[in-house]
Amino acid sequence: MLARAFQRSSVRQFSASAKQLSGPHFPEGVYNNLPFKVKNRRIPYAVPHLIFWIAGCAGNL
Numbered sequence: 112m113l114a115r116a117f118q119r120s121s122v123r124q125f126s127a128s129a130k131q132l133s134g135p136h137f138p139e140g141v142y143n144n145l146p147f148k149v150k151n152r153r154i155p156y157a158v159p160h161l162i163f164w165i166a167g168c169a170g171n172l
Contacts (some may be wrong), residue, residue: 142149149156 137143147156
């Protein structure tokens with residue numbers, strides 16, 4: 112009986128109401144969920160990315 116009580120509590124039950132489903136819709140797709148801009152930048156993203164990694168590796172020498 113005790114095992115059954117633990118088994119019931121371990122089942123995750125997901126639910127969503129109509130209000131939650133009809134909320135604000137954020138844009139989906141590649142690069143839309145990142146906190147920085149990747150496309151259409153003045154400085155290409157690869158430049159600060161490589162500078163960051165080169166500085167990090169140089170600091171370990």
